[in-house]
Amino acid sequence: MLDAATWLPLAQAHASRADALTAGRRERKERGEKHAVEDFLFTYYPTRPAQLRRWHPGASVTLTSGGLPPDDVAPLLAERAIWRWHRTSTTGGVSLDVDAFLADRGETVRYARDLLAATASRPATLGCFGLHEWAMVYRDHAQGRDHRHPLPLRLGAQGTDEVVASHPVRCSHFDAFRFFTPEAVSLNRLQPTRETQPALEQPGCLHANMDLYKWATKLSPAAPGDMVLDAFELARDIRWVDMRASPYDVSAYGVAPVAIETPEGKAEYVRLQRGFAERSASLRARMLEVCERLLG
Incomplete structure (x- = not known):
């Protein structure tokens, strides 16, 4: 359980960090400019800057309104509650619905787990020279x-x-x-x-x-x-x-x-x-x- 006094600063710091990392991309897009190196991070990996700035605490963490006036936090929790794979508890906290996430992404999670584990089990082979x-x-x-x-x-x-x-x-x-x-x-x-x-x-x-x-x-x-x-x-x-x-x-x-x-x-x-x-x-x-x- 994370109260709002704890998780809101984390979410704000995350958004600021994401904004700094994507500033060049966003500015270039406004000017209609391309970048042969960094555009790859947004074309080959199709995650938008707006998605990157969304902070998630991970699974098994419930965000609550505690520590701050409930009326100030309620709109933020309501916004999160309608994000995909999220749910509201009976006490008003918002968390990831792990069952719903795995129903859609379970095969991907299993494949990622197996691939990551197999890769980690091997020594690094160096000298391909790119x-x-x-x-x-x-x-x-x-x-x-x-x-x-x-x-x-x-x-x-x-x-x-x-x-x-x-x-x-x-x-x-x-x-x-x-x-x-x-x-x-x-x-x-x-x-x-x-x-x-x-x-x-x-x-x-x-x-x-x-x-x-x-x-x-x-x-x-x-x-x-x-x-x-x-x-x-x-x-x-x-x-x-x-x-x-x-x-x-x-x-x-x-x-x-x-x-x-x-x-x-x-x-x-x-x-x-x-x-x-x-x-x-x-x-x-x-x-x-x-x-x-x-x-x-």
Whole structure:
């Protein structure tokens, strides 16, 4: 049970944090501008800024009007009561209806639990050097295709193709592999599918760790709000490194490339990759705890 004197400041702080994290996106949208790096967080992961600023305490927590004048809190509780999967208790408190949530999302929760647990059980495999992004544009120019982002290639089309052809490609993440060009598919040492994802996902993969944000949003509102924003921040930080290590020239955004075609760039990529694996481990453990509590 959380009284209003406790939960209202938490909700307000959460909204302020979410607003700060999404300010750039909201301002650009008003101006009709696109951002090749950060728009990914709102297009590939289709959660709107307004959804992110909604604070949820998680499952098994009831919000009450205690500690503040009931007339001031009643409209806020009434608004929450009509949110999907919420209910009002006989004493007027509002909480997540776990049974209703699991009736709709139970299979997703079980899949997330199994995938997160399988990923956490494996050691981090480092040293893929972000070549998945390079494989997504491999031989595009030679085949007369446009590449994925409206940014120039840092090494040009031929230089990009040479990097892919001269490096082992070992991408374990299906949702990256499925965007490989046809010419790059056979170069990958693994051939991941949606069905083999739980068997191949590993905690060193930047995209697997970025996807913690996806699972946090799918577990919401059973996932506490701070967990969702922590996952968003992690995904944002990974996305910047993913694009800095990509074949694209991101210098227009004021950042330096991670030149994975050089020994120094490879070492930097592995260092950053290891740091993300460590950050992700604790977040993945928190999400697993949410899944286990929901499933009983």
